[in-house]
Amino acid sequence: MTSLSSAQAALDAGSWQVARTEFLAVTKETADPLAYEGLAQAAWWLDDGIMCVGSRETAYRRHRERGDALGAARAATSLAWDSLLFGHGEAVALGWWTRAESLLDGLEESAEHGWHAVREAELASDVGHDPERALTAAVRASAIAHRLGLEDLEVVGMALQGVALTSAGDVTAGMTKLDASVAAATSGDIADPMWMGKVCCWLIIACNRNKDVTRAADWCRRVEAICAERNLTPLFNVCRIQYASVQVARGSWSEAEEELTGVIERLSGSQRASRLDAVVQLGELRRRQGRVDEAKALFAQAEFHPLAIAGLARIQLANGDAVSAWAAIRGLLDRLPQSSRVLRADVLHLGVVVAHAAGDGEQAQLLADELRATAETTRTDSLLASASAADAVLVSAAxxxxxxxxxxxxxxxxxxxxxxxxxxxxxAEALLATTDESAAQHHLALATEVLTELSADDDLALARRLATAAGAPPEGQLSARELEVLRLVSQGLSNPEIAASLVLSEHTVHRHVANILTKLDQTSRTGAASYAIQAGLL
Known part of the structure; x- marks a missing residue:
């Protein structure tokens, strides 16, 4: 007969399939709610949302039948998060959390009180976008852990304090707590791999939100190694989504595309809400690439996701519909409390642009002022850059x-x-408005080189229009990379051969060749090579 202890040993060893099989066998032999709790955890790791949530609900009922309020509260607390994770909705999640709260009320302080506070902090951050409540709950969790001597709970509570502080704009204090928590988690202070992984993911997410892309990439690689070593597939997928977000921000778009399409394929049958994070990230990548129809289709799959709302608003603005874009962004900002400063900051620059375009100058100025205040608080380069770009929208070209x-x-x-x-x-537009064509040409050349590498079609089209306005001669528009490609074209190399020589994708080479033909006003590769030689470009 399979025992509860052997099933638990399989779970502790990370043998998720074995653990599920053994816990299932135990549930057929006994009504022990602990068997259902173990089965739920094994199903969690196997990404079986139906079995996970169903088993937790059964555990809750079995504890209630036995009159075990503490056990029922523990099951309800887990359901508060897993209901959200597997797509049952925010109302269900909050309902289970409240039920757990009522069961714990009046009971002697225990670990369950601390983990209940942890889930409150998570829900406040992810559902309520309320860093003040999240911080209060996280501090309470750490205090309970300290009183009861629960080291793993104390580390998790400290990590959630870091999440809340960074969300509120205190990046230095928040990242200090997250760094300390991850150091503890990865060195063995947290036995449960789920919580170890979550602490690491919180740090990566905080880095992403603050656009600390180098730090995020470093931690992604570290966490991936741990996930691969310990077969932590769900956490690996979350990490890949975050890493892809880093690559989108850094401009490594081919790598980002490969990561996102891979994650979406792996999660095709999953109920996890994290799948939508991958979908909207791919949508944002498609928007930046100028593949607007694909972007809109992807955003439509997650219409209430903040990134999808912002992406669609950018598309509306580009199509000349500033009023609709402003309505969407205003609605998004209304959903985000003022205390959630970093999340709001992600939207504020766009808010300034669309409000100004829609003729709401007063709101545009208020949003610019808010973004500047947050940037000065966080002192991160990305937010200081966004604040300066937003301020520039509201002043003269000079x-x-x-x-x-x-x-x-x-x-x-x-x-x-x-x-x-x-x-x-x-x-460049501002410089042209001040008649400084030489400086405009300089910045256009630098921008064009990067945008060509990225195949950012819409921005490239704008760059060409501005270059024409700046009076740049066609040959002056060729970037350094385009000259490399042109040199190889003149040697008779094919696109695949050029791609291999320069370590580029064939798609990127094709885009370079197309840009060269356009800029040199030629219709063939031979014509472009001949023109370049005659013009002394090669």
Whole structure:
């Protein structure tokens, strides 16, 4: 006969399939609610949302039948998060959390009280976007852990304090707590691999929110190694989504696309809400690439996700519908409390642009002021850059130039290639308005080189229009990379051969060749090579 202890041993060893089989056998022989709790945890790791939630509900009922309020509260607390995780909705999640709260009321303080506070902090962060409540709950969890001598709970509580602090704009204090928590979690202070992994993921997410892409990438690699070593597939998928987000921000778009399409395929049958995170990230990548119809289809799969709302608003603005774009962004900002400063900051620059375009200058100024205040609090390069770019929207072209130069410098320092190149286009427009064509041409050339590498079609089209307005000669528009490609074209190499030589994708080479033909006003590769030789470009 399979025993509960052997099933638990399999779970502790990370043998998820064996654990599920053994816990299932135990449930057929006994009504012990602990068997259902173990079965739920094994199903969690196997991404079986139906079995996970169903087993937790059965555990809750069995504890209630036995008159065990503490056990029932533990099951209800787990259901509060798993209901949200597997797509049962926020109302169900909050309902289970409240039920657990009522069961714990009046009971002697225990570990269950601390983990209940942890789930409150998670829900406050992810559902309520309320860092103040999240911080209060996380502090309470750590205090309970300290009194009861529960080291793993104390580390988790400290990590959630870090999440709340960074969300509220206190990046230095928040990242300090997260760094300490991850160091403890990865060195063995947290026995449960789920909580170890979650602590690491929180750090990566915080890095992403603050656009600390180098740090996020470093931690992604570390966590991936742990996930691979210990067969932590659900956490591995979350990590890959976060890593892809880093790659989108850094401009490594081919790698990001490969990661996101892979995760979406792996999660095709999953009920986890994290699948939508991958979908909207791919949608944002498609938007930046100028593949608008694909972006809209992806955003439609997650219409209430903040990134999807912002992405669709950008598309509406590009299509000349500033009023609809402003309505969407205003609605999104209304959902995010003022205390959630970093999450709001992600939207504020766009809010300034669309409000100004829609003729709401007063609101545009208020949003710009809020973004500047948050940027000065966090002192991160990415937010300081966004604040300067937002301020530039509301002033004359002459006054905008130094602000946009500062934004370009800050985006460069943050390693955000696309944002830097996009801002250079805006800077070029301002320079042209002040009749400084030479400086405009300089920034257009730098922007065009990056945008060509990224195949950012819409921004490239804008760059060409601005280059024409700046009076740049066709040959002056070729980037360094385009000259490399042109040199190989003149040697008779095919696109696949050029791709292999320069370590690029064939798609990128095709885009380079197309840009070269357009810029040199030629219709064939032979014509472009001949023109370049005659013009002394090669």
């Amino acid at each position: 006054a905008a130039v130094p602000l946009l130069l500062e934004a370009v410098r800050r985006f460069n320092s943050a390693g955000l290639q696309f944002d830097e190149a996009h801002t250079r286009l805006t800077l």
